[in-house]
Amino acid sequence: MTRIRAIADPVRYGFAVGRVRVLEGRLLGHTTFERLLDARDYDRQRRILADTVYADHLEGTATPDDVERALDASLVELYEDFLEHANLPDPIVAYFRTRHDFENLKARLKAEALGMEIDGLLTPLGSVSPEVFGGAAERLPSGVREAEARIKLTLSGDDDTVPPEMIDAAVDKEMFASLSTIANESKSEFVQHLVALEADLGNVRAFVRGRVRELPVADIERALVPGGVIPASTFVAYYRLPFEEGVNRLSTSRSLSLADPEAIADPARLDVALDALVAREIRAHRRTSIGPDPVVSYVLARRAEVTALRTIIIGTFSQVPVERLRERVRDVS
């Protein structure tokens, strides 16, 4: 099997890895992020980004909305120019695209439940054109259509007005079930591990936020997503323990073994602590010589880079203190 992989991986991923080796040299480094944070002025930040892949997208932008659109466009370019033209196996492309399909499904269900206009809520990053989500259910691809039917069935027992967080939880469950299938189809241990880690971290977020808001166990059970290494029953059992003890026990699990339990217990530091775990995984797999790992790591690193840029630039527009921005910017370099 190992011998077959020694030939199959370079054939399948060689072209993409070759591109990634050049492109990862163009990722923004820690110094660039520090300069952007210190700039405190959008014009200066744009000048700092003048020699980067974002320059063309940011040209002519002046408002936070312009910047949001420009950064979205840079991600669309990443998906369309890189992901779709790197001869990658379908499950690897689906791993990135499918989550955006479910994001659009969330928008569709929320717009329907709250009587809102769907335009402006949809992302073009999915595998299905965003316009499809604004139309009839029959136009949706079968997988998404079936997921929508299941979600509607789950939510139909509740009151007439379904709260948005229940839609989020129901869609997330379907999304992680779908991502787990995709991860298994990809035959990539790294993708399988990432999906399991993302599911675990999503459940940890639900666990901590649930405890802070003192939600009943039934609400947490409903919010837990499948596909993680930590069983849902463990989350439920720990949820019944005192908060500190529950978090400490969770921290001994394989997914959280490298995280600081104090940061996990603090809702203000939770996101940064959990994102750091994912960033550590990505960094560890970027150096793999060949296979899906460097490709997946690069795309995730670019996504994290866009998130960090968004935080810094929009934060600067909103005059958020630099130290607060610095705390929120993930170490993606």
Add this chain to the structure above:
Amino acid sequence: MNETIMAMSGIDWAYLGAAVAATGGGIGSAIGITLVSNAATGVVTEDPDKFGRILPLAAMPGTQGIYGFITALLVFIFFGVFEGAVDITAHEGLRVFFACLPVAFVCMVSGIYQGATAVGAAGMVARRDEDAGRALIFPALVETYAVFSLIVTIIMMLYVTTG
């Protein structure tokens, strides 16, 4: 099957040896070059200036095919195939066949693995131009064993022709 093998003449065995050597080396090179060329194409797509630095890496697994070709040529030259009159015993032919095996197997395997090693080396060149020289060394280490196999094959064939 047994009867066919028993009926093979000396030159039949020599031809089989030449064919196995050329085929093994050729397969190794073809797969090895495919592996590294995939990565090299990706690098050059993003940075065309790296073409010159990547090319030696992509060409390196090609040597195994050349060794297989040389072995086949040596069989033809040593045993006078080009002159037409070939007269070797079945025993000698079998020894020629065995002499061809080191190149056939070692070149097939080393060509593939040299290609796989060169993929990593191409990554080094993609990141830093200055590493181009160092990047050549690691795939070149794999080459050593292909060269050894060719030397062993030549010595064995010389022994057959002189002994």
